[in-house]
Amino acid sequence: MDWFAASDSAWLGRLVFQRGLAALYVVAFVGAALQFRALIGERGMLPVPRFLERVPWRRAPTLFRLRFSDRFFAGCAWGGAAVAAALLAGVDGLLPLWGAMALWLVPWALYLSIVNVGQAWYGFGWESLLLEVGFLAVFLGNDEVAPPVLVLFLLRWVLFRLEFGAGLIKLRGDVCWRRLTCLYFHHETQPMPGPLSWFFHRLPGPLHRVEAAANHVTQLVVPFLLFAPQPVASGAAALMIVTQFWLILSGNFAWLNWLTMVLAASVLALPPSLSPRIPSGLSGPPLWYEGVVLALACGVAVLSVRPVRNLLSRRQSMNRSYDSLHLVNTYGAFGTVGRVRQEIVVEGTADPDPGPEADWRAYEFKGKPGDPRRLPRQFAPYHLRLDWMMWFAALSPAYARSWFEPFVERLLAGDRDTLRLLRRCPFSDAPPRYVRARVFRYRYTTRAERRASGAWWERTYVREFLPPTRLR
Known part of the structure; x- marks a missing residue:
């Protein structure tokens, strides 16, 4: 045959x-x-x-x-x-x-x-x-x-x-x-x-x-x-x-x-005219x-x-x-489709008191939504693994159980390799004293909102994901 x-x-x-x-x-x-x-x-x-x-x-x-x-x-x-x-x-x-x-x-x-x-x-x-x-x-x-x-x-x-x-x-x-x-x-x-x-x-x-x-x-x-x-x-x-x-x-x-x-x-x-020529003189395999x-x-x-x-x-x-x-x-994809988008926003502060009056600054990720005024970028076929897992973590904390706490520890320590996975770290001189994570609901702005504010997203606070945390 x-x-x-x-x-x-x-x-x-x-x-x-x-x-x-x-x-x-x-x-x-x-x-x-x-x-x-x-x-x-x-x-x-x-x-x-x-x-x-x-x-x-x-x-x-x-x-x-x-x-x-x-x-x-x-x-x-x-x-x-x-x-x-x-x-x-x-x-x-x-x-x-x-x-x-x-x-x-x-x-x-x-x-x-x-x-x-x-x-x-x-x-x-x-x-x-x-x-x-x-x-x-x-x-x-x-x-x-x-x-x-x-x-x-x-x-x-x-x-x-x-x-x-x-x-x-x-x-x-x-x-x-x-x-x-x-x-x-x-x-x-x-x-x-x-x-x-x-x-x-x-x-x-x-x-x-x-x-x-x-x-x-x-x-x-x-x-x-x-x-x-x-x-x-x-x-x-x-x-x-x-x-x-x-x-x-x-x-x-x-x-x-x-x-x-x-x-x-x-x-x-x-068509034959567009196909490469078969090498001639080949013996059987x-x-x-x-x-x-x-x-x-x-x-x-x-x-x-x-x-x-x-x-x-x-x-x-x-x-x-x-x-x-x-x-x-x-294989399979999107067996279920979410009706609401939730995002985890990770923030740090250098203040000794992590209360509501503290100066909380957000870490920005390369791919996942963060700053509402930032247009999402094209990265595929490159895979931003941390960004993807942050999306899963927003769906359920169970997805983050094994890695989120170590992630926060590395932010508090100012780990260079971890910070390289991010687009922007708001602490250039020294690591923050505290880090927290909060869940926001994100939705795309309407055309009218986009023209008025210049923002691609509108976001609303939902709940706390991680309370203010510092290194032991």
């Missing part, structure tokens, strides 16, 4: 997918290198050594079982970024087939090691998605062999589960998706709005209903067309790319939308390679049983990994 594609489109699909994935690997590793010290470093909020002491190897396989230090972690993160950059430049095409596969295995193994010690900071669905897709990329080969049809099919299987799972969780999770009204709230209450989110929120209500209906079609119907013959499959993939681009414009979701576009691009079949690809397909089929059961279950999990290697996972 011919498991390797000879069409121009298959070669192009592999090329686009590999280069796009390599670029996202670079983003992920650079983000890890720049943020880890304050989050999971030796003196971080959730230190890796303490985590490894209580979690067995089988639950969290990682290179850091051999050794952990901030310097070693930084070396792994920057090394992963360097390897990914080499893959982006096409170095795998200069290596023999086995060498290219080994090179693609390096960033996957390094990022798996990071995710498995990342704890709350790495509990996002796109971490598992990057690992699952990155593992499949190892078996796509290079210019020595034609793209394996089985591996290209497995990439479509990931894309199907990603989109279809997200569609099902919406219908099952929140009545507003069935009523087509969720987008009345989503652009305002999403985890990290972007610079255009205010404008998306102010679109007319009927257009929001059209958005929601189009989302259902794209996630519940279109995924089945990925397995249709060309050009139908290409049309389905193109529609997914357009939808993801719309989501990129409307908010910040790390590399989730970008990786979905890369997956969909692997399905596209372009090595027998060992055919065996490895077949074993991969069989393994994924077995591991897909539990994700498929989850898709069919009325108690569908939104984002979950069923093995510690994150090989085959289940």
Whole structure:
């Protein structure tokens, strides 16, 4: 049986997918290198050594079982970024087939090691998605062999589960998706709005209903067309790319939308005049390679049983990994949509008396809303992990139980690595004596309010999240 594609489109699909994935690997590793010290470093909020002491190897396989230090972690993160950059430049095409596969295995193994010690900071669905897709990329080969049809099919299987799972969780999770009204709230209450989110929120209500209906079609119907013959499959993939681009414009979701576009691009079949030429004079793929690809397909089929059961279950999990290697996972997004946005505002004071008359000054975060007059910025595909977790903490203090107190301690100590995660620290000379946190309700201003005040947000005090606290 011919498991390797000879069409121009298959070669192009592999090329686009590999280069796009390599670029996202670079983003992920650079983000890890720049943020880890304050989050999971030796003196971080959730230190890796303490985590490894209580979690067995089988639950969290990682290179850091051999050794952990901030310097070693930084070396792994920057090394992963360097390897990914080499893959982006096409170095795998200069290596023999086995060498290219080994090179693609390096960033996957390094990022798996990071995710498995990342704890709350790495509990996002796109971490598992990057690992699952990155593992499949190892078996796509290079210019020595034609793209394996089985591996290209497995990439479509990931894309199907990603989109279809997200569609099902919406219908099952929140009545507003069935009523087509969720987008009345989503652009305002999403985890990290972007610079255009205010404008998306102010679109007319009927257009929001059209958005929601189009989302259902794209996630519940279109995924089945990925397995249709060309050009139908290409049309389905193109529609997914357009939808993801719309989501990129409307908010910040790390590399989730970008990786979905890369997956969909692997399905596209372009006209022959736009496709790269198939290298001539190629012999058939090595027998060992055919065996490895077949074993991969069989393994994924077995591991897909539990994700498929989850898709069919009325108690569908939104984002979950069923093995510690994150090989085959289940995905979903926004099973519920908040109607009200709440934000935690963290403040400090240098005054000895932390009463209401004290001079409280707010810390500003890079991505999450704070100053009502500040327009949200675009950060995706870069992932601001602390900002995202602050959004979850505003939903429920349970999300912050493990890390918020250490975060406050580091603000009181003026920890340099922690302050680097913030946009602005109001205490340049010395750390504050007290830090507190308060919850505010945020809502987008109307057009008239925006013209009058220049503010993008209007906020109202709700409750205390953390009373004034100082170092013991």
